Amino acid sequence: MDNFVREKLLEWNLLDKLKDKFDDEGKVIKASYGKKFLRSKLCDLIIKNELKGDFNKRITSDRFRALAIEINDIFLHEPPELYYVSYVRNANGKPKAARGKLWSTYCYLRKTYKQLNLISQPSTSTSKLNTEVEEDCEEHIQWLKNNSLPFPIVIEKWKATTNYRIAQFPESIDHYLNTYKCLRSQTGFLLLENINDLEPELSLRASKYANYKLTSQPIPVIIGESLSNIEGCYVCFNDIRYRVDTPLKAVDLCFKVYHTLNAEYPKECDSVWMFIQTYIYEIKTEYDRKYVATSSLMADIEKLKSEKID
DNA sequence: TGAAAACTGTGGTCATTGGT
């Protein structure tokens, strides 16, 4: 290692950090400068030293920038941008991730350390069920698959298996309906068999969804010439039609169906259902999407309410 | 035996997600 490089390394405090390896590998890297420069080896050496002693250590963007500048100071023709470009937003305001050789070496090392179990995987939110509870659930699930009565026991078993069913997370509502017999019963509701205008509309909707590889979601349906002349209200999903007394009850039931089945809201009116969920029912979940329109509507309503009180 | 094809691993970018 020549004096210039040694001085620079001392100045930037890199020599101490790299002394274990740099005498050997550093010589190789230094020798390659001006020929086929071993950039990857250099990055590997630096990042490994940064992570020495703690495989899970985070390197801040400031540190990355400093390291890139240090490299540029030692190896004058190596631009810092080659080694680290921090996060930026483009003209459209879209975020652009950090780049550069140091960055990708860091990512690659972390990937490798994870594969070798040197870094613990971030804990997922799903808590593990113990085997005893799981066995009970299996039994309940089996019962639910074959029985739809008596209703109180259905409710009890349905509640007891909530976590288990969520863990099993079905692909679609079809799966749910086909698996659990109780969902097809009409306890407490009138299920109509012939609804003239409704069926073509629903099948049109289903095919529209199928085009986008989505499954048709539960939907409240109101039949009648106008809102002042309502003939009937339904909640429809798949081939099931629940009749309810009022539009409000249809919305209410539909909302409950979404949550009971862990179904997603229909894409085209997700924000509307999110408003109903957060403002009317005051429910917040970890899966909630935030909408500017929804938030501003809620804020506006709150403002109106407070003005009325004043 | 050497060229071509197939395969594999590394290094890199990008879009997106998630945390603060």
Added chain:
DNA sequence: ACCAATGACCACAGTTTTCA
């Protein structure tokens, strides 16, 4: 708003296999 983290994807170089 910022930025770290992640996963999908791609290019490319090196290695191995196939085949004339």
